[in-house]
Amino acid sequence: MIFDQLWAASATGARWIFDHESDAVKSRDGQVSLREIAIAAGKAAALFESQGTRPGDRCVVWLDTPLDIIIAAAGLSAIGAVPVQLSPALGIDMVVQMLKPVPPVDRVITTAARLEACSALEVRTRTDDWASLVAASSGLQPRRSSLALPETAPYVITHTSGTTGVNKLVMYSRGATDHNSRTQEIPAMIQRLRGHAAISFSPVHFRFVVGLLAALRRRVPAIVLADEDPIAVGRILRRWRPTYLEAHPNTFMKWERLAPAGALASVKCFLTTFDVIHPGTVKTLLAGSRHPFALFWEIYGQSEMCAIAGILHVKGFAGRNWGRGIAHRMSGHLVGWGVPGHSQIRIVDTDGRSVRPGTSGRIQVRSKGCFTTYPNRPEAVTANMTTDGWWDTGDWGRKDRLARVVLLDRQVERLESAPSAIALEDILLDRIPSLLEAVVLERDHQLVPVVATRNGPLDLARWRAATRDLPFGSREPIVVDDGDIPRTATGKVQRALLAERVAASFDDGVPFTVCQP
Known part of the structure; x- marks a missing residue:
């Protein structure tokens, strides 16, 4: 799996490119050797094991940068623990809701800035600042191979994008990870x-x-x-x-x-x-x-x-x-x-x-x-x-x-007024290149287009010409800033939340976002 492949690939001397810094390894001109990454993951594994983390323990990894996430998760999986990888875009309230129905996690690895917030979580053993763990592992001999486990053993827990509510945690086995x-x-x-x-x-x-x-x-x-x-x-x-x-x-x-x-x-x-x-x-x-x-x-x-x-x-x-x-x-x-x-x-x-x-x-x-x-x-x-x-x-x-x-x-x-919102959005973006995003919602059996432009105001004359044969009637679009469209960590539009905001603006008689057409 990833830990063993890091060590195997490190023999080639290859260097990977990262546009960000890491607490665990130092980059040189944006480059980090796989050997350095493998050693950092090996030291993390040795430290986790010495601190009592055991096979099957569920350990939250709530960090900010990809490289640190790679190293921490690889170190945990090397000793058979199961990383629970949480997006840095999540807030503590959402994390509490996600973990509340789950038996207490065994440990949390996060940033110093989140330590206080993590006191709201139920944790069996310990909550640690990642930078402090890196410092504590610096003098250890790195582990060089992972614990052998069956294909059915859990390997990692991630989560869904949460387009319709509380993000669901998703567990994958070692076999499913390898196959994918x-x-x-x-x-x-x-x-x-x-x-x-x-x-x-x-x-x-x-x-x-x-x-x-x-x-x-x-x-x-x-x-x-x-x-x-x-x-x-x-x-x-x-x-x-x-x-x-x-x-x-x-x-x-x-x-x-x-x-x-x-x-x-x-x-x-x-x-x-x-x-x-x-x-x-x-x-x-x-x-x-x-x-x-x-x-x-x-x-x-x-x-x-x-x-x-x-x-x-x-x-x-x-x-x-x-x-x-x-x-x-x-x-x-x-x-x-x-x-x-x-x-x-x-x-x-x-x-x-x-x-x-x-x-x-x-x-x-x-x-x-x-x-x-x-x-x-x-x-x-x-x-x-x-x-x-x-x-x-x-x-x-x-x-x-x-x-x-x-x-x-x-x-x-699903829409009642048209076969597919996705298809209508494709047509709008194709016909009006100035649009950065288009979302088609429905309210009271009428289509409600919500759009964001790349720059500058929307040309309403062009809109009318482009939508003459589409089922919008005489309704003009709601024009918003792209940043005002709620999205998940993977960039998906949270349609339900957007629809709620649009509905509230209709009910209150206040525009969803003040954008001049």
Whole structure:
């Protein structure tokens, strides 16, 4: 697993690139050798064991930077403890709600700034400041191999993005982690990628865990980005010229400006998951690559299942409408086929019966990389998992005649006035390039578009022209700042919370956000 792969890969002498500092290791010109990372993780493991941490202990890792999270989590897993990785974007109130139904965690590893807040948590043994632990481990001999455990043993606990309420903790076994990691290697093997792989997404998400393991196993030097600012990212991409780039869909939208500036010229393979990505963004990013057949892997996934389905976009062909009428374009967002050897997908009606191709229903998945349980919501597993292992994703969609999955919306967010909010948002962003984000909500059986612009006011004349054949009627959009749209740690729009704020603004007669049209 990750700890052993750190030591194995460190023999190559490879250096990884980090745009941030760490308490555990010092970077040189933004570079850190894998040997230094392995030694730091080995010393952390030795310290944790000497302090009484044992196999199976659940240990919260609530840190700020990816590199420190890697080292702390790897050190814990080396001795068989289970890291509970919490996003630095979470507040203490949410963390308390997430951990309240769970038996007390055995220890908490966090920052000095959070120590006082963590007194609200129920912890069996100890709560420590990470910087102090690093100092205490400095004189120890590093552990060099991990404890052998069965594939069914828990490996890590992460959490969902929390788009609809309290984030659910998600536990994964060692076997599921290994399987998902090997699935992640497929794009690299197909394209025979060489050179650096740049990644920028939540460092506590399971996607990060399996991506890290895949990079180590394939000996791919990684560029780990904590800063999403396009200017800072552009400098790093121009310097190190990665051939692989992965980020959240909303992060890629912010990075569209890097394409004409030449920062993406070296990228041969793009990949995104977590949420759908708009076709125009895919087209723009691919156009920024100098490779004539650059590829963009759009993966439809979920925390519980990892990759579910995928579609491959090719430079020069991505984003084209191929003469399709507006009715077809409004009918959903194509997310592709199930991942071979990894996932099976079926569409069922509200009674759980499979439906014919072209009929919409609940999307259910069966996967070798399935999660184990929700430690804080075990009843939700029972409610959403069939006895024969089919997981209800909570999404609504259909399969077309080629067995490809078409995503419509979340089951709880289905529209009555249109087939798919996601599809309408794709159309808006395609037709109005000045939009940075578009979210289609529904209130009193009428569509309510909420938009944010890249810069400057929204051209209402252009809006009316672009939406003449869309079911918005005469309703003008609610224009907000992008920062006022509530999002999860992975960049997903929290639609339920946004809808509440919009509803409150209607009820109070006060604009949701004061933005001049």
